[in-house]
Ligand SMILES: O=C[C@H](O)[C@H](O)COP(=O)(O)O
């Protein structure tokens with residue numbers, strides 16, 4: 001509860017130092033006539049999350065760092081404003097709840113659940129420009145920056161989109177909170193979460209597991225157990241902290257601790273393309289109290305990880321820092337061990353998470369970007385093998401997924417093939433696992449975890 005008025009973030013020493021550093025992947029909107037007004041508006045809006053919630057998440061992640069819990073993250077590659085409907089949000093939340101149940105039941109381990117949701121509206125891109133049929137326009141950078149339509153007007157970087165991003169995040173988060181605390185996430189509804197999804201092998205396997213959970217609950221009920229704890233669940237929101245104008249404008253000084261928190265989400269991560277040690281993103285996130293993540297690609301050196309730890313987690317606080325590795329299936333077994341070993345030997349307690357999506361993107365001749373389900377699984381398997389060999393804890397998984405029956409990643413036991421892309425490829429950026437592929441990944445991870 002607030003005790004005394006908190007100072008303004010503007011006066012917090014060092015919080016704006018990032019402005020003097022190199023900053024990559026940003027929109028070109030500083031000269032836009034609405035830019036200053038929009039930033040002022042965002043500096044005045046209510047925070048999206050309470051600082052105390054982010055502290056609680058940091059504690060939960062400290063359990064992951066100690067090997068006592070598992071960290072599950074999933075959601076769209078790029079959220080869309082139009083996609084923030086009750087059906088779509090509930091589909092993603094239900095799928096994540098199902099994945100979490102599979103993991104909790106299969107591995108007897110608490111799961112920290114986070115949606116790449118309520119803020120995942122900006123994207124780093126390989127190229128600033130996109131050319132189609134001889135016409136070149138700025139690349140799509142997420143709906144908080146510009147539009148997906150390939151027209152000059154739509155591709156303009158418009159700061160007003162940040163306000164729409166904030167409001168869409170607020171309504172998404174509101175529904176997530178309603179779902180996860182208002183009865184929808186009650187573990188006794190474990191069957192109901194499966195309803196409405198297309199019937200398939202993973203769906204059937206989930207049904208069988210849900211029946212076992214039902215029996216266990218009935219048994220506990222007969223023994224007089226108290227089910228209060230089953231009625232709701234903690235669910236966190238995170239996104240890539242890419243747009244520093246937005247993240248800084250939503251940073252508030254917490255009235256309890258008098259420290260800065262980025263209140264746009266509970267958890268923020270720095271992408272592979274913007275994790276330069278002396279650069280703006282690392283500097284800015286080093287100043288906020290949220291639990292934070294850094295994506296690590298295949299070229300990461302152990303020295304990079306140690307220097308990131310010094311900068312982002314100087315107190316070596318378990319739960320503060322998560323490394324999200326995205327090496328690619330063919331590289332993880334070679335490149336990950338040195339990093340894990342170096343970090344372990346330094347005494348730092350970070351959370352290790354695998355993102356088996358971003359190192360496995362391919363393009364097929366028809367032009368679609370996709371990922372092979374087998375590569376995704378192979379990277380997850382490699383992640384578990386490396387940690388097993390080193391005696392460290394494989395702390396979590398981070399996937400791009402949706403509750404919808406899309407066809408964007410190839411394979412799975414109800415095999416998606418390229419022909420299906422024509423009708424069911426919906427992502428605006430990178431390909432996501434569909435509902436069934438997501439459940440399949442969860443069953444596999446549960447098996448790997450249980451085997452430990
Ligand atoms: O999600 C990650 C990146 O934004 C994405 O992979 C970039 O894709 P691009 O290489 O097509 O720009």
Ligand SMILES: C=C(OP(=O)(O)O)C(=O)O
Pocket residue numbers: 077124240270271272273295296326358
């Ligand atoms: C851009 C992303 O990933 P990476 O930084 O690993 O490329 C992402 O997760 O959306």
